[in-house]
Every structure is written in structure tokens, then in C-alpha cells.
Amino acid sequence: MKVLVPIKRVIDYNVKVRVKADNSGVDLANVKMAMNPFCEIAVEEAVRLKEQGVASEIVAVTVGEKAAQEQLRTAMALGADRSILIETDQETESLEVAKALKAIVDREEPGLVILGKQAIDDDNNQTGQMLAALAGMPQGTFASEVNVEEGKVKVTREIDGGLQTLELNMPAVVTTDLRLNEPRYASLPNIMKAKKKQLDTLTPDELGVDFAPRVQTLKVEPPPEREAGITVESVEELVDKLKNEAKVL
């Protein structure tokens, strides 16, 4: 079984983002970029499935600028066999990405597509579900456990009330939550090997998908600042302030 892993290049999760002075977006100049953390978990899950003998090949794919090759190399250093860059300089929307991924699904015919549940830049949480709908596949979103058994996949999901387990026909889409696994680090020899692995580049045109934006960002602003508070010296003082000053107790 082939596993397709869509990954996204995003700002590193440790970076404190700053909104540009002209409110046109956030400042990405000279900022550290990385693979979206949920995508790392997706790659790790695919690699584990391969190690268990469940998956035979792992293909990483991303839609984005040329620089995203870096994240595809990382995915290959972690264990993906080959990768595909769908190159575009435009800012992408989830629906467009899902359409491009659907075109790749048609070509590659994976048994499972494992995505992150959410990209930490736009916080959309929608691409996997959109892909599943376009491809007519079932979905196991926010997965904390994935078990493939005879043409079906059992997915345990983190839901608001606790945990839910579903059984999905395959091919299926899975999106990862934080507790699915703990991603490994790429070893130096594997980083070297990844440089020789196959990386194909395609354009949206070649895939026959039209990147027509539906949503226009009018402005981006910093959130309201919280005023700095005070330090209390004791629990007694804290309780007094909460009762008499903040009036929340």
C-alpha cells in the first residue's frame, strides 16, 4: 500500500510572529521556516506503517514555493521514499490545495492519505476534509491512533468530549492530532541519503487545477494587547484582589 503525505512549509512554531506595519500580513522576511508540526506527525505515522510492513511506499507532497523543497527533503530524510512539489508562488487556499492533492491522488492511488489536522499559520483545519470530499473518501480526523486491518482502517479521534473510534473503508484520509506519535529526528546519514531521493516538480497547470482565490485578505492586525498586571505577594492577597478588585469570586 502506498501512503501519500501532504506537508506544508510554515513559520517555525517557536517564532513569535509580527504583523507588518501596513497591515498587509505577517512579516515572514528572515523568519525561520519549518515543516508544520502536525505534518511531522503525519510523516512519522507513515514511516511507522512502513516499518510495520503495512505501507510499501511513502510519497510526500507539497503545494507551494520552490523553497518548500527543503521540507520535502526533510520528509525524505525522515523516511519518505520520494516527493512531489506542486510549485506556485501564489498564496494558496485550502480548496485549491485540496484540488491539487486530489489530482495527485488520482495519479498515485494511495491506500491512505495522512495529513496534519491543522497548519499552524492559517489555522484552517480543513484541507484533509476537503480532499476526502473531493476524492469521495472517508475521513478519520484528529487521529490519536491508527490501525490498518484488512482493507479497513480504524481511527481513534480526539473529540471535544473525549475519544471516538471509527472504522473507515480504504482508501481513506487521516488527519493527525498531537498524541498520534512522537516524531523522530532525522539522522545525518539519512539527511545525506535524502538528497539523492527523487523530487518531482509539477505545476498546477499540468495537474489541470485552477488556482482562483475565493477569499481576499483585506487586512491583518495584531490582537488586542493585554495590559500588564501586578504581582501579588501571597495567596491571601490574591484572593482579596479577586474578590474585591476584579470581583470574579
Add this chain to the structure above:
Amino acid sequence: MSILVYAEHNNAVLDKVTLSALAAAQQIGGDIDVLVAGKDCGAVAEEIAKAEGVGKVLLADNDAYAHQLGENVADLVAELAGDYSHVLAAATSVGKNFMPRVAAQLDVAQISDILGVESEDTFRRPIYAGNAIATVQSSDATRVITVRGTSFDPASGEGGSASVENIDIARDAGISSFVNEELAQSDRPDLGAAEIVISGGRAMGNGENFEILYRVADKLGAAVGASRAAVDAGFVPNDMQVGQTGKIVAPQLYMAVGISGAIQHLAGMKDSKVIVAINKDEEAPIFQVADYGLVADLFDAVPELEKHL
């Protein structure tokens, strides 16, 4: 304009977050219908029919929707969506699961997790863990939107008298099935709805130590939350995680105990009215957002707090 709001429920009672989605719909303006899809969920339809401003309740009572399977619910909603200019659902684990499927089936974008309505086509939403707020305008014919519950004061659940109309559409995609569910049992208030939330972090050390937070919570009628580190370490279940990728809360009072204040945690609680931080490290970033900071060992401070309440 005509708006379809998807009701969130457990087949027996309405989840109050639906009233926040309804409030967002009222801000957009126009006729508002509410869809209740589930199994043996007639009581939910009766309940939401009483809410203010609801024109009509559509009730899809069928086995196919018993567990809110995303494939089935999305097929149903996409089929109904043609009559509406907007489809809204709360940004819960149910809404986040099926709504993007609806959008893709309609060939439109989804606007996730809105905080504010500027006009019928323009909305505000958080990006980068709430470190930036984007104002976005949609050019789609149908706007598919999920709503951040804490950003909209709930519409009144009283005063309306909408009719309930049965809709006989059974959409069973037949590609997924429900196996089981382990739902957290708690007598404490819901994290999303509580007036007071007290959360513990990695510093709690283990699950048993959360007992000291539960004791304070029970005195205050508070809900108990946690940081990712505390959930990952297995101290408490996943449904207690507060943050960018967990639950969003905005209570009157939020107490962060032994939590450092990473941006991903702040994203889930920064809109609380009053924030208290108890941390033994005076440099901890949580103090930058706290109204009241107490530099102390939590194992001294929390039991003492309980005594003073």
C-alpha cells in the same frame, strides 16, 4: 439572505455553543433556519425552536446521523445548502470535521473559526495562534463558516416559537462506521461554558496531583483544564487541553497553575477576562498576560488557596 445554522447536540440536549453560532447568524442578518441532524433527537429540535430569531427548524432524524459521521452529515448539509447564502456551524470537533467537506462539495472556500462579522461577506478570524487577526472577504456564492463560540455572546434560548419540519433525507455514504466512544464523565462544568477555569501544566507532575486543582474547582464551581504538556504526559485526558489546537476558553477567571505560557497555550485562554498565574519561575511568559501573578510553588499555593476560599 438566508442562513442555515447547524445545531450541535448529543441527540438528547442542545449544546449551548449552538446559540453562539446563532448569534453570529443574527449579526449577518436575514432568515435563519436551524438544522438538527441526529437520531431520536426530536427534543433537541423542540429546544432550539424556542431560541430567539429562528425561522424554522429542520429535523433530519435518521440512523445515518446518529454519531455525526462527517461523510453522512456533509452530504446532507451540502444537499440543503443550495437554498442558503450562508451555512454556519460552531467550530467544535463536530463542525470542524464535516464543514470543510460541505465546502468542497459546494466548490467554495470555508472560513474557519470566525471571531467577528463585519458584513455579509467579510469576517474576522485568528491566524498564527491568535497572534494576528485577519479580516477576510469571501467571493463565493455560499459562505461556509465555522464560528468560535467564545467570541459571540449566545443568542437567547427563549422567546422563539419556530416550526419543526421533518426532512426525510437519509444520506448514508456507507464508507465509514462508528465503533465506540469514550466520553469523559465529569460533574464539573464544561470547559467551554464555565465562568471559572483552573488549568494545570507539566509542573503538576502526575494525574493524582490534579486532585488539588479539583478541590479548588469544586469550591468555585470551576472547570479544570490543562496544557498540552500535561495531556501528552498522560496526567489528564485530551479533552482537557486548552490552546491553539485544543479548546478555546474565555471565562471570567482563568487560573494557570504551573504553566509556562507558550503561545500555543495563550491562544486558547488569552481572551479570558481575568487571568491569574501561579508559577515558581518569575520569568515565566505567562506572567506577561496575567492580571495577577503569584510567584510560588504550586504545591504550597494551591492548597492554601483552597483554604482561603
